Amino acid sequence: xxxxxxxxxxxxxxxxxxxxxxxxxxxxxxxxxxxxxxxxxxxxxxxxxxxxxx
Amino acid sequence: xxxxxxxxxxxxxxxxxxxxxxxxxxxxxxxxxxxxxxxxxxxxxxxxxxxxxxxxxxxxxxxxxxxxxxxxxxxxxxxxxxxxxxxxxxxxxxxxxxxxxxxxxxxxxxxxxxxxxxxxxxxxxxxxxxxxxxxxx
Numbered sequence: 001x002x003x004x005x006x007x008x009x010x011x012x013x014x015x016x017x018x019x020x021x022x023x024x025x026x027x028x029x030x031x032x033x034x035x036x037x038x039x040x041x042x043x044x045x046x047x048x049x050x051x052x053x054x
Numbered sequence: 055x056x057x058x059x060x061x062x063x064x065x066x067x068x069x070x071x072x073x074x075x076x077x078x079x080x081x082x083x084x085x086x087x088x089x090x091x092x093x094x095x096x097x098x099x100x101x102x103x104x105x106x107x108x109x110x111x112x113x114x115x116x117x118x119x120x121x122x123x124x125x126x127x128x129x130x131x132x133x134x135x136x137x138x139x140x141x142x143x144x145x146x147x148x149x150x151x152x153x154x155x156x157x158x159x160x161x162x163x164x165x166x167x168x169x170x171x172x173x174x175x176x177x178x179x180x181x182x183x184x185x186x187x188x189x190x191x
Contacts, residue, residue: 013131021065029111030100037098037146047176047183
């Protein structure tokens, strides 16, 4: 079991589940940004990890 | 190293997150959303202020609550939580304005060494994806 100190150092946070937020899951809250993301995907596709290897 | 961040709440599917920004302007509710753009696990990340009266979300508002770094660290924490559940996801994020996009770039720059251990980070440059390069002018 992790100690509180260890948990506090982790990058993945503790997330409290609040079911009242489920209502947002099927609503696009930022339609302009989603449209922009869609356009970027249509133009560029996904980055090619092989081509851009580290 | 862990950055100072706010506690976050989420719905069951870890797509919508909420936290409270606290500063000189008071407590301001913020919402973060990962919206599926298409079936290639490609999501848009956006966040903004929640109007306490109307419930509307505003991603243009300049909150000026003196905690922008903590807010960004909280959004990054939400990205980590989201990616735990959706490890194959690609996340697209841009600012509402050029200035905000620049602010986000500066944020990535500042903590690049921490986040690059965990993520593949790309930027759009001259109509191409380019791997994010720290301190590139």
